[in-house]
Each structure stands twice: as structure tokens, then as C-alpha cells.
Amino acid sequence: MLNFIARRVLATVPVLAIVAVLVFLLLRLTPGDPAAILAGDAASADQIARIRIELGLDQPILVQFGIWLGHMLTGNLGESFYYKVQVTELIAQRLEPTLSLAALTIVFAVLVSVPLGAIAAWRFGGWFDRALMGFSVLGFSIPVFVLAYILIWIVSLKLGWLPVQGYKRFADGAGPWLQHLILPSITLSVIFIALIARVTRASVLEALGEDYIRTARAKGLPELRVLVRHAVANAAVPIVTVIGIGIALLIGGVVVTESVYAIPGLGRLTVDAVLSRDFPTIQGVILFFSVVYVLVNLLVDLSYVFLDPRIRY
Amino acid sequence: MSVLEVRGLTIALPPGGDRREAAANVSFTVDRGEIVCLVGESGSGKSVIAQAIMGLLPATLPVTAGEILLEGEDVARAGAPRLRQLRASRMSMIFQEPMTALNPVMTCGDQIDEVLREHTQLTAAERRGKILDIVREVALPEPERIVASYPHQLSGGQRQRIMIAMALVLEPALLIADEPTTALDVTTQAQILKLIQDLQKRHGTGVLFITHDFGVVADVAHRVAVLRLGKLVELGGKDEVLKRPRHDYTRMLIGAVPTLQPHGRSAEGATEPVLRTVDLCKTYHDRGWFGRRREVNAVQDVSIEIRRGQTLGIVGESGSGKSTVARCIIRLIDPTSGEVRLHGVDIARMSAAELRPLRRRVQIVFQDPYRSLNPRRTVLEAVIEGPLNYGVPRHQAIERARELMELVRMDPGSMSRYPHQFSGGQRQRICIARALAQEPELLIADEAVSALDVSVQAQVLELLEDIRTRLNLAMLFITHDLRVAAQICDHVAVMSQGRIVEYGPAAEVFATPRHEYTRALFEAAPGRDFAFGAA
Numbered sequence: 001m002l003n004f005i006a007r008r009v010l011a012t013v014p015v016l017a018i019v020a021v022l023v024f025l026l027l028r029l030t031p032g033d034p035a036a037i038l039a040g041d042a043a044s045a046d047q048i049a050r051i052r053i054e055l056g057l058d059q060p061i062l063v064q065f066g067i068w069l070g071h072m073l074t075g076n077l078g079e080s081f082y083y084k085v086q087v088t089e090l091i092a093q094r095l096e097p098t099l100s101l102a103a104l105t106i107v108f109a110v111l112v113s114v115p116l117g118a119i120a121a122w123r124f125g126g127w128f129d130r131a132l133m134g135f136s137v138l139g140f141s142i143p144v145f146v147l148a149y150i151l152i153w154i155v156s157l158k159l160g161w162l163p164v165q166g167y168k169r170f171a172d173g174a175g176p177w178l179q180h181l182i183l184p185s186i187t188l189s190v191i192f193i194a195l196i197a198r199v200t201r202a203s204v205l206e207a208l209g210e211d212y213i214r215t216a217r218a219k220g221l222p223e224l225r226v227l228v229r230h231a232v233a234n235a236a237v238p239i240v241t242v243i244g245i246g247i248a249l250l251i252g253g254v255v256v257t258e259s260v261y262a263i264p265g266l267g268r269l270t271v272d273a274v275l276s277r278d279f280p281t282i283q284g285v286i287l288f289f290s291v292v293y294v295l296v297n298l299l300v301d302l303s304y305v306f307l308d309p310r311i312r313y
Numbered sequence: 314m315s316v317l318e319v320r321g322l323t324i325a326l327p328p329g330g331d332r333r334e335a336a337a338n339v340s341f342t343v344d345r346g347e348i349v350c351l352v353g354e355s356g357s358g359k360s361v362i363a364q365a366i367m368g369l370l371p372a373t374l375p376v377t378a379g380e381i382l383l384e385g386e387d388v389a390r391a392g393a394p395r396l397r398q399l400r401a402s403r404m405s406m407i408f409q410e411p412m413t414a415l416n417p418v419m420t421c422g423d424q425i426d427e428v429l430r431e432h433t434q435l436t437a438a439e440r441r442g443k444i445l446d447i448v449r450e451v452a453l454p455e456p457e458r459i460v461a462s463y464p465h466q467l468s469g470g471q472r473q474r475i476m477i478a479m480a481l482v483l484e485p486a487l488l489i490a491d492e493p494t495t496a497l498d499v500t501t502q503a504q505i506l507k508l509i510q511d512l513q514k515r516h517g518t519g520v521l522f523i524t525h526d527f528g529v530v531a532d533v534a535h536r537v538a539v540l541r542l543g544k545l546v547e548l549g550g551k552d553e554v555l556k557r558p559r560h561d562y563t564r565m566l567i568g569a570v571p572t573l574q575p576h577g578r579s580a581e582g583a584t585e586p587v588l589r590t591v592d593l594c595k596t597y598h599d600r601g602w603f604g605r606r607r608e609v610n611a612v613q614d615v616s617i618e619i620r621r622g623q624t625l626g627i628v629g630e631s632g633s634g635k636s637t638v639a640r641c642i643i644r645l646i647d648p649t650s651g652e653v654r655l656h657g658v659d660i661a662r663m664s665a666a667e668l669r670p671l672r673r674r675v676q677i678v679f680q681d682p683y684r685s686l687n688p689r690r691t692v693l694e695a696v697i698e699g700p701l702n703y704g705v706p707r708h709q710a711i712e713r714a715r716e717l718m719e720l721v722r723m724d725p726g727s728m729s730r731y732p733h734q735f736s737g738g739q740r741q742r743i744c745i746a747r748a749l750a751q752e753p754e755l756l757i758a759d760e761a762v763s764a765l766d767v768s769v770q771a772q773v774l775e776l777l778e779d780i781r782t783r784l785n786l787a788m789l790f791i792t793h794d795l796r797v798a799a800q801i802c803d804h805v806a807v808m809s810q811g812r813i814v815e816y817g818p819a820a821e822v823f824a825t826p827r828h829e830y831t832r833a834l835f836e837a838a839p840g841r842d843f844a845f846g847a848a
């Protein structure tokens with residue numbers, strides 16, 4: 001088992017290396033001179049050249065990559081051109097809101113979608129099933145920002161139940177923290193509920209057709225136990241896979257949601273960094289998201305072994 | 314009082330089917346300590362009746378008339394909660410395929426435990442004791458290890474023992490066994506049949522044993538009920554039904570069971586060898602990351618020879634390597650070493666390009682006719698695809714397809730239809746026509762009649778024999794069924810664990826088997842003491 005985990009962890013190294021190269025190249029190859037941006041509109045050519053030397057941008061690209069990689073490996077993501085602080089610090093500051101939003105969204109989405117999908121499969125073809133499938137088409141089609149504004153308008157403006165925008169730190173009390181996150185989480189989770197519920201339904205439906213379901217019923221088990229312990233347990237691998245994919249997609253959704261709800265998280269940081277050509281910050285954020293994604297995938301892979309004893313690598 | 318009494322049971326089929334009722338006015342009883350075999354071909358309604366007794370039928374198959382009395386209580390009218398109480402405690406069921414009938418993500422012990430948790434008030438320790446007891450009773454080795462195992466870690470026979478343990482742990486009055494040995498190897502089948510008989514005797518359980526195999530019937534039944542298209546056509550004691558069948562259908566079924574006596578056709582004649590393998594080996598490697606390497610010798614040193622106009626049978630149990638040999642010969646997989654000589658030319662190492670012109674000379678028919686035809690292509694397209702690939706003009710290929718359809722005794726006019734519109738036997742005929750369309754010199758039949766009902770099986774065997782003589786083909790016939798091998802083979806090679814353990818003319822191998830494994834296979838053949846095919 002330890003051997004297996006060690007192998008999976010090792011397998012992430014080449015992936016991370018490729019990500020590092022791509023992140024490095026992507027920004028070097030995009031048009032726009034960071035030195036010029038840093039120097040400001042009124043700068044002379046001399047000033048720009050000096051800044052370029054200071055930043056090491058005059059070095060051959062391989063040398064730049066070597067220096068950059070060395071910094072990355074020591075946890076030094078560089079200093080933000082725009083905020084003039086360490087990127088690591090910047091990410092740390094913005095981490096809590098994003099993490100809170102993402103975690104709450106995923107937990108909410110899973111808690112809602114898996115039971116819904118399972119019930120729809122169990123009552124295949126019935127009104128519940130058809131209603132859920134209808135909802136899921138709607139959930140896929142409605143853009144995140146449209147849903148966000150609709151929810152704000154109804155829940156916050158008309159009913160006045162929840163704050164319109166903003167974020168409160170968890171340290172300042174769980175109540176306000178949660179209040180500020182409810183609407184963003186619901187907004188963000190709709191598409192995942194649609195996605196996960198669909199996959200759950202399909203894979204539970206498949207499991208329900210298997211012979212061991214007939215065996216379970218022949219044993220005189222109640223339907224709930226047949227559904228949960230036999231059907232859903234066997235449908236778990238595709239469900240967990242799609243939850244993993246969901247977490248990756250979440251990163252894109254976070255950017256929009258944080259902008260609409262004015263949450264000072266990593267999504268906002270990314271948008272701001274891109275708009276101001278803040279290269280170290282963009283690199284840092286992309287790298288950070290990549291690592292998170294690789295880790296999520298690793299966890300999903302590892303979970304297979306526990307969910308299905310037949311899987312051995 | 315009978316354990317089970319079925320009276321006038323009628324089960325409706327959804328409208329639009331080929332008949333109105335899955336079971337029509339079926340009546341029979343199962344007494345304490347008795348094994349009643351319910352026999353019939355596929356579609357006869359035997360499994361539907363079993364599921365009706367357990368109350369497991371989907372709503373699309375309602376019981377429309379009759380009673381099912383389990384120890385006097387009508388379970389056909391019982392509500393869902395009462396049925397749940399009765400299942401596993403008073404009536405239990407075991408199924409055909411123990412791999413799929415067990416939950417793959419739960420340990421075997423937990424699956425037995427579920428029954429006890431649902432139906433008894435026992436404590437965890439008491440339940441564990443009871444589980445180990447029943448696992449010992451079904452003669453599984455190392456009970457502690459077995460209960461902690463997942464189904465995939467056990468063999469087919471062990472899995473079926475777990476199913477039996479689960480079904481009998483609460484000592485039900487009735488056990489329904491739905492083709493419980495059909496998916497098992499013949500030697501395992503013999504053991505499981507014996508186990509069911511032992512347990513049934515010891516506990517006085519009434520057993521409703523569903524099967525299509527008259528060999529099994531001859532071995533286990535006290536009484537036999539024969540079903541045909543949902544109707545009970547014959548019911549009586551075993552000897553009465555098997556030796557003096559009254560109904561034509563029963564007579565036909567029993568007559569269609571191949572005998573274990575080889576056909577005795579002379580296999581001589583100095584024709585040239587079409588295929589010869591020399592020390593054929595196939596080894597699979599399991600590569601670990603850190604140097605752990607495991608080798609599996611699927612096929613070792615197999616040397617066989619097939620002459621024009623002759624049939625060689627390879628007989629063996631699952632995992633013996635018989636299908637791997639076929640796949641190496643047709644180069645679906647590459648042999649690790651050895652030679653595959655087709656008319657003296659070694660094709661074992663040929664590149665794909667070199668091999669291509671030779672491919673049409675060896676054709677294969679697979680086991681499952683339902684999965685070996687592309688459901689989205691018409692029969693015509695399936696049959697002419699091969700010739701078209703080899704540059705035969707379309708009109709010529711179609712002409713040839715018509716002839717072949719007649720050769721396999723199918724209506725050439727039905728070629729524009731799709732595979733799902735044909736029965737299993739018809740599909741297998743189509744597969745044979747497809748193979749013959751390439752004008753092969755060697756035809757490989759890989760368990761080609763194993764999935765077919767016995768009456769259909771007899772027809773397809775006869776067809777293959779007819780084609781072999783008419784076209785003077787060499788045929789390689791792979792089967793696990795000794796009876797089938799006896800009917801069609803001139804020579805027989807018995808394979809076990811990748812090696813040929815016995816090889817010779819069929820008449821000799823069947824009359825005086827020399828290797829102990831061959832003898833064990835004959836021993837285990839169900840109904841071997843019963844002279845089938847003579848009725």
C-alpha cells in the first residue's frame with residue numbers, strides 16, 4: 001500500500017515539471033514587455049533597459065528558466081510587479097476566501113447531487129427523474145454570472161435575507177462568514193450539482209442492473225440498503241472521478257463568482273494580475289492552481305483503491 | 314405439506330412480445346428434502362418462474378393468475394415487507410454467475426453478515442460465529458481468510474460456495490438454484506452439485522433446481538418438470554422422464570444431448586497438413602515498477618497438426634490456454650516462441666503486411682453470437698466486408714454471400730436485416746457464413762456452440778460437420794464440453810494449465826484416457842452414466 005502511494009506521488013513529479021515549463025514559456029512568449037509596464041508610461045528607453053537588467057530579462061531564456069526554477073523549488077515565487085510584495089504572501093492572503101468558497105461549494109454540491117442522482121436512478125423514468133434531468137439541463141445552460149445576479153436580486157435585494165456582496169473572515173465569526181458565502185456557493189454549485197447528479201444517476205442506474213442487486217433483494221434487504229450499500233457503493237468510482245473534475249472546473253468558476261460577489265480571493269487576484277501584466281503573480285497563481293489540481297487528482301486516484309478493492313496499480 | 318406448491322401460475326409478458334405469457338398455468342410441487350429440476354431451453358420461462366417465487370419480478374411481468382404457496386402461505390399475494398421477511402429466511406436463491414451475483418466492493422463475510430443482520434437479533438460475535446460455521450459447512454478452506462476476502466480474490470467455485478453459504482445460513486425451507494453450475498468448469502461443477510446435494514440431504518431443504526443441462530438433471534434430480542414456451546409439458550420422476558419421455562418435446566431435447574461416445578468416423582487419409590504448430594508458447598509478463606516481474610505461461614510447447622478435411626478438438630477448462638492457442642494461430646495475439654506453419658510457411662513472426670494476404674486463409678467463429686456481430690451493420694454487410702477488403706467486386710461478394718446463406722441454411726432474402734432480428738442459433742450461422750466468405754482453408758470454432766441451447770447446438774454441430782465434408786476444410790474446434798468434442802472431432806488434444814496433456818485420435822482418447830487429468834474430466838462430466846442421444 002505504501003509502495004503504491006509512493007509510486008503515485010512520484011508520478012506527479014513529471015506532471016509538475018511540465019506545468020512549470022509551460023507556465024514559464026507561456027508568459028515569456030506572450031507579447032508585452034513587463035519592464036515597460038513596470039517603468040510606467042513616462043519612462044525612457046534607458047530606464048526600461050535598466051529595469052530589464054535588474055529583472056534579469058536580458059539573460060538567455062534558458063538561464064532565466066534556471067534561475068526561475070531555482071526560486072520555485074525554494075518556495076520563492078518572486079515579488080509582484082504590481083503589489084510589490086512576495087507572491088507567496090499574496091497568495092496566502094487571498095487563500096482563505098477562495099478555499100472557503102470552493103470547499104463549501106463542493107461539499108454542498110456533493111451532499112445535494114449524489115442523493116438526488118441516486119433517487120432519480122432508483123425511480124428511473126418517474127417524475128422525479130425527469131424533473132432532475134430537466135433541472136440539470138437548466139443548470140448546465142445558465143451562465144454563472146446571470147444566476148449570481150438573479151440570486152442577489154431576489155434573496156438579497158428583494159427579500160433582504162443575505163448580504164449582497166463582500167467577505168468576512170472566518171476568524172471574525174462563523175456566522176457572518178457563512179452568511180457571506182451562502183449565495184456564492186449556491187451560485188457556483190448549481191452547475192456541479194447538474195454535472196454530478198447526472199453522472200451519479202447514470203452510474204447508479206448501471207449498478208442497479210447488475211446481478212448483485214438481484215442477490216441483495218433476494219436476501220430480503222430493504223430497498224434503502226440495496227440502493228446505498230450495493231448500488232451507490234459500486235457506482236462510487238465514476239462519481240468520485242467527476243467530483244475531481246468538478247474541483248478543477250471550480251477554479252474557472254471561482255474567478256467569475258468572486259468578481260460578481262466582490263470576494264477578495266485568488267480568482268480576483270488572477271484577474272487583477274492578468275489585467276496589470278503582473279507576471280510573477282500570474283505565474284504564481286497558475287502554478288498554485290496546478291499543484292492543487294495535481295493533488296486533487298492524486299487524492300482521487302488514491303481513493304479508487306479504497307472504493308473498489310479490485311483496483312490495484 | 315409441500316415446501317412449495319405452485320398452482321396454475323400465469324405470468325403476463327408485456328404486449329408486443331412473441332407470446333402473451335411468460336408462464337401459462339404452471340403447476341408443480343417441491344417437497345421437503347426433494348430436488349425438483351425445472352428444465353427448459355432459453356426463453357422457456359424457467360427463470361421467470363423462479364423469480365416469481367422469490368417475488369423479484371419487475372412490474373412489467375405481473376402474476377395474473379394462480380398461487381405460489383410457500384409452506385402454505387401464498388407469496389404471490391404477499392406484500393413487499395412480508396416478502397422481505399421470507400427471503401433468505403424461508404426461501405433463498407442462488408444464481409448462475411457467482412462473479413456478478415456477489416457485490417464486488419464488499420467482503421464475502423460482510424455479504425453473509427447482511428443476511429443475519431437483517432433477519433436476526435444476534436450480536437456481532439454470534440453472527441461472526443455463525444458465518445464461520447456456514448463457511449466451514451460449504452467446505453471452504455481457511456474460513457477466516459475467506460470471509461475477509463473480496464469476491465474477485467476467490468475462484469469461481471469458491472464464489473459459488475459463498476453464494477450457497479449466504480443462501481443457507483438461515484436454513485430456509487426452499488432453495489432455488491438458477492443454473493448454479495452453468496458458468497463453472499466441469500470438475501468444479503461436479504463438486505458444487507455434490508455440495509448442494511449434501512446440504513440438501515443434511516437439512517432436508519426442498520430444492521428447485523433450474524437447468525438446461527440434462528446431464529445435470531440425470532445427476533441431481535428426484536423429479537423433473539419440463540417447460541416449453543411457458544407451458545409445463547411434462548412432469549414426473551427422473552427415470553420416468555429421462556428414460557420414457559412422453560412428450561415429443563422432451564424426447565427431442567433428450568435426443569439432442571450429444572453422447573460421450575465418439576462418432577467413430579474414420580479419420581485416416583493421407584491429406585496434406587494445413588496447419589502445424591511447433592512448440593508454440595505464449596508468456597505474459599506482469600511488469601511492476603520496482604522490478605517485480607511475474608510470468609504467466611498461458612501456453613507452453615503446444616505442437617498440433619490439422620490435415621485437410623479433419624477436425625482437431627482442443628478440450629480444456631477455463632484458463633487452460635485453449636483459446637490462447639487459437640488466438641496465436643490466427644495471430645490476434647503474437648506467440649512468444651515456437652512456429653505456426655500454415656501450409657509449411659511459418660507465420661508466427663510475420664509482419665502485419667506479410668501476414669495480410671494470408672489472413673483470409675484462417676477464419677474464426679467465436680462463442681457468443683450476440684456480441685460477435687456488429688449490431689449496426691446488416692447481415693449482408695457483415696458477410697461481404699471481408700471479401701470486399703480483399704478486393705472482391707461488390708456484386709460478386711453479394712452473389713457469394715447468397716450462396717453461403719443457403720449453405721448455412723438461412724434465407725438469403727433475410728440478409729438486409731440486422732443481427733438483433735435473429736435468434737442465437739441463426740446468428741451463429743451468420744458468423745459461420747461470414748467466416749466462410751473468406752474461403753478459408755482452416756476454420757477455427759472457439760466454443761462456437763457453447764452458448765446455444767441443446768437443440769440448436771445439435772443443428773449447428775451438424776451444419777459444421779456438413780460444411781467440413783463439403784468444402785474439405787481443416788477445422789480446429791475448441792470446447793470445454795466433452796460431449797460436443799465426442800461428436801465432431803477426429804483428433805482430440807486435452808489441455809491443462811497451458812500444456813497438452815493428452816493428444817490422439819478421438820476414439821482412443823475417449824475409450825482409454827491415459828492422463829489422469831483426462832480421466833478426471835470424464836469422471837466429472839454430468840450424467841455420464843446416462844445413455845443420452847439414444848432416446
